[in-house]
Amino acid sequence: MPQPQPLIQGLGTVIYAVGDLPRAKAWYAAAFGQNPYFDEAFYVGFNIAGYELGLDPNGTAGIGGSVAYWRVPDVARQSSTSSPLVRRSLRP
Numbered sequence: 801m802p803q804p805q806p807l808i809q810g811l812g813t814v815i816y817a818v819g820d821l822p823r824a825k826a827w828y829a830a831a832f833g834q835n836p837y838f839d840e841a842f843y844v845g846f847n848i849a850g851y852e853l854g855l856d857p858n859g860t861a862g863i864g865g866s867v868a869y870w871r872v873p874d875v876a877r878q879s880s881t882s883s884p885l886v887r888r889s890l891r892p
Contacts, residue, residue: 809871813852816866817859824855 818824825844829835832853838845844855852869859867 807872809873811851811868812871813854813869814866815852815854815856815859815869818855818857821855821857828853828855 816824821841821844825836825839828844828846832846832848834846834848836844836846842856842858846853
């Protein structure tokens with residue numbers, strides 16, 4: 801019998817809102833020893849060990865200063881209100 805897929809497969813992307821994009825890009829490039837794979841005025845993206853680290857100069861920081869996106873096997877299933885994960889997040 802096949803095993804059910806987990807609701808969350810791991811962290812996919814973390815995007816940081818930054819006030820000074822060139823400075824943040826230089827800092828992350830030095831910290832991780834690599835240049836971004838995507839480098840535009842509206843977004844800079846690094847691939848760090850298979851995870852997306854994004855810098856957004858126009859972003860609004862979430863709790864803790866960043867916004868995280870999780871990998872899921874089936875977005876339609878996960879975004880339905882029948883999903884226990886979504887039901888928990890919809891509670892006040």
